[in-house]
Amino acid sequence: MKKFLPIALVVLISLGMLTACGPKSPKDTVSKELGLDVSDGKEISNYDTHSGNGDGTSCVAIRFEDDTVLKEIQENQDWKKFPLDETVQALVYGVSDETGGTGPLLVDNDGNDLVPEIRNGYYRLIDRQTDKETDILHRYSFNFTVGLYDTDSNVLYCCDLDT
Numbered sequence: 096m097k098k099f100l101p102i103a104l105v106v107l108i109s110l111g112m113l114t115a116c117g118p119k120s121p122k123d124t125v126s127k128e129l130g131l132d133v134s135d136g137k138e139i140s141n142y143d144t145h146s147g148n149g150d151g152t153s154c155v156a157i158r159f160e161d162d163t164v165l166k167e168i169q170e171n172q173d174w175k176k177f178p179l180d181e182t183v184q185a186l187v188y189g190v191s192d193e194t195g196g197t198g199p200l201l202v203d204n205d206g207n208d209l210v211p212e213i214r215n216g217y218y219r220l221i222d223r224q225t226d227k228e229t230d231i232l233h234r235y236s237f238n239f240t241v242g243l244y245d246t247d248s249n250v251l252y253c254c255d256l257d258t
Contacts, residue, residue, distance in 0.1 A: 122134060122138060125251070130171065131167050131168065135163065136158060138155065140156040142154045145255075154209035154252060159250075159251070179218055185199070185200075185232055198232075201241065209254055218242065219241070221239060224237070239256055241254045
């Protein structure tokens with residue numbers, strides 16, 4: 096019995112460590128990345144092409160039944176009210192003029208936008224690039240997260256691009 100107790104203890108601790116280090120749910124990831132409690136939302140879509148090296152695109156959409164998350168967003172100075180600034184517009188939907196265009200960068204493998212057009216809402220851009228001296232739209236690689244909240248549909252989008 097005395098030999099069994101230490102072995103059982105090691106097994107239980109190991110299992111606990113594996114569980115603690117296990118994969119997080121998309122809602123856990125969105126909550127951490129955007130600093131919001133999205134636990135009451137319902138995941139309605141999840142697109143992710145991240146590979147073993149960490150490169151890829153992801154976009155999770157979460158719908159809410161009430162305005163609890165909207166209130167959190169409105170109280171957070173990192174979130175801005177629409178319309179989108181030029182950088183976020185280029186990243187999410189693209190911009191063009193007579194001389195050319197930029198973006199969109201948040202697209203699926205077929206080039207389709209990952210976020211439908213939003214008319215009213217809030218957005219947040221989190222630049223995760225270590226070199227922030229170069230404008231985000233003129234870099235050779237991208238590491239950013241965009242949060243978009245559609246106030247007409249109560250849907251939150253959390254999209255990442257890592258290259």
